Amino acid sequence: EAEVAQSPRYKITEKSQAVAFWCDPISGHATLYWYRQILGQGPELLVQFQDESVVDDSQLPKDRFSAERLKGVDSTLKIQPAELGDSAMYLCASSLRWGWETQYFGPGTRLLVL
Amino acid sequence: AQKITQTQPGMFVQEKEAVTLDCTYDTSDPSYGLFWYKQPSSGEMIFLIYQGSYDQQNATEGRYSLNFQKARKSANLVISASQLGDSAMYFCAMRGTQGGSEKLVFGKGTKLTVNP
Numbered sequence: 001e002a003e004v005a006q007s008p009r010y011k012i013t014e015k016s017q018a019v020a021f022w023c024d025p026i027s028g029h030a031t032l033y034w035y036r037q038i039l040g041q042g043p044e045l046l047v048q049f050q051d052e053s054v055v056d057d058s059q060l061p062k063d064r065f066s067a068e069r070l071k072g073v074d075s076t077l078k079i080q081p082a083e084l085g086d087s088a089m090y091l092c093a094s095s096l097r098w099g100w101e102t103q104y105f106g107p108g109t110r111l112l113v114l
Numbered sequence: 115a116q117k118i119t120q121t122q123p124g125m126f127v128q129e130k131e132a133v134t135l136d137c138t139y140d141t142s143d144p145s146y147g148l149f150w151y152k153q154p155s156s157g158e159m160i161f162l163i164y165q166g167s168y169d170q171q172n173a174t175e176g177r178y179s180l181n182f183q184k185a186r187k188s189a190n191l192v193i194s195a196s197q198l199g200d201s202a203m204y205f206c207a208m209r210g211t212q213g214g215s216e217k218l219v220f221g222k223g224t225k226l227t228v229n230p
Contacts, residue, residue: 042205042220105159
């Protein structure tokens, strides 16, 4: 069964350092999402891509976060510099197309900023 | 704005019994979708079931069913014949069409513990 791949699964970093997360969606899925999940809460959308274009990045802290999906397939989310409050689970999801399609999630990356 | 409310922080159920996890929502969208996801301790969000706002019948997927009451704006998840492996966090989520984004809005989740 096709799955969303993410790496790394765990990341420990010190504040002010740069970190990057990678996501490979299910093959053929045009829409890709990055969510952040703080402990004890539900995920919140950071950025949504349709192919290589950003559809929604209204909740992305653009002073330190950036996301790209250059060829419309895999994607990278970067934080520079990391802050203590960035400690969270970062989840990637994909769906077949823009519209009423189910979003399938990857295993996530747990980030701890010290 | 869209909002999902899950009022049960934790629920306990005996193995083989049924359990209902509550979810209420608020939206001004005429068309929307409701989802339930399971999140084990490993962290992955696993899709369980989907209900469209115009669907006439309640959705079912194996041991999972969604009790959709549109007038009450509720979308409760019913798990029948609970198994030990059902112990996890459960999230209710809604997708609407505001602003052109297809993002999911999640509730805070309910932690389900299945006792042997």
